[in-house]
Amino acid sequence: MINYNENFINESEHDLLNRGFLYGDSVFESIKIINNKIIFWEDHYMRLMSSMRITRIEIPQNYTPEFFRIQILNTISKLNSNFSGRVRLSVFREGGGYYAPSSMSPSFIIHCVITESNNFFIKNSDFKVDLFKDYYVQDNLLSNLKTNNKLINVLAGIYSNENNLDNCILLNNKKNVAEFLNGNLFIVNQKKIKTPSLDSGCLNGVMRKKIIEYFKFFPEYNLEETTISPFELLSVQEIWLTNSISGIVPITSYRNKKFTNDFAKIFINFLNKKVADH
Structure with a gap:
């Protein structure tokens, strides 16, 4: 049972207790998209896989560059047929155990946000x-x-x-x-x-x-x-x-x-x- 801001929620109905939330047991990529084109996708994918290996999160066989590319494109298409913005691809170790995990298996979340600009540019303002x-x-x-x-x-x-x-x-x-x-x-x-x-x-x-x-x-x-x-x-x-x-x-x-x-x-x-x- 979970008490979430005075609302009682059945633990089995929500994945609020995933290890990414409980222990920061998660890696992620922040990715720029311009007109449905994933910028520097190969570099992001290779870094994600390296991070998963270092943190000893299991890498399923279907976690290929093409698999995640399709997942990202399917997600951004729900917002706009010609999407430009940012995507966060998070991979976290699934629930189980306390500090020592009972499973090395991963789950992923893709979150996308539309932004106004496409190309990189320098703002005319103080920083x-x-x-x-x-x-x-x-x-x-x-x-x-x-x-x-x-x-x-x-x-x-x-x-x-x-x-x-x-x-x-x-x-x-x-x-x-x-x-x-x-x-x-x-x-x-x-x-x-x-x-x-x-x-x-x-x-x-x-x-x-x-x-x-x-x-x-x-x-x-x-x-x-x-x-x-x-x-x-x-x-x-x-x-x-x-x-x-x-x-x-x-x-x-x-x-x-x-x-x-x-x-x-x-x-x-x-x-x-x-x-x-x-």
Whole structure:
């Protein structure tokens, strides 16, 4: 029996006690859709399968790229015959057991939301950020995964709202830069590009992966996955927030420092061309 906000519900009638809800025993993908085209689907699928293997969630034989592609397309078609928006594909271990699961079998949920914009674009508005230092990302493999364990990100989001910020930069347990609360971080200084390495504890983001991959088309730039100190942020020309939904979001201010977005504009135009050809 379940008491849900003073309403008594028979446990067998609702899957409220799934392990994704009870223990955060779940992995997920946030996916951009443009005119029914699933953007970077192969990369999302491979990351999902890798996350399931690492978290030891069973991978059924029917969980193929084509199976999930059809499931996503069938879901978005219920909203719009020519869908553009975002999809969250969540896979969670089925109910049973307490901390130790009694089953490794998965279930999945697909949730879709229509959005106004199709292509990636840069907003003509300020985007102010600061450090979040109440809690720290751990520099281990689990932090690289996109799981339901996102309490630090939630608290950073609350901190942002309370302090009139648009986002926060999360630090790892060594007090180095890890990521933004909802994306990866890149810094641009002249022809040098840096992003926190995966051993910093940052998310192994799909957009991060694609940006690193696409820098081969910009041979005049040197990209490095490395350790970034918070102090280094004050000496660069551009800071980017990157994720699969927004693409690249240039930061306009961090503390008293103002940033440009010249190279971000160039790169996001290139990104849109790659997506159109994808």
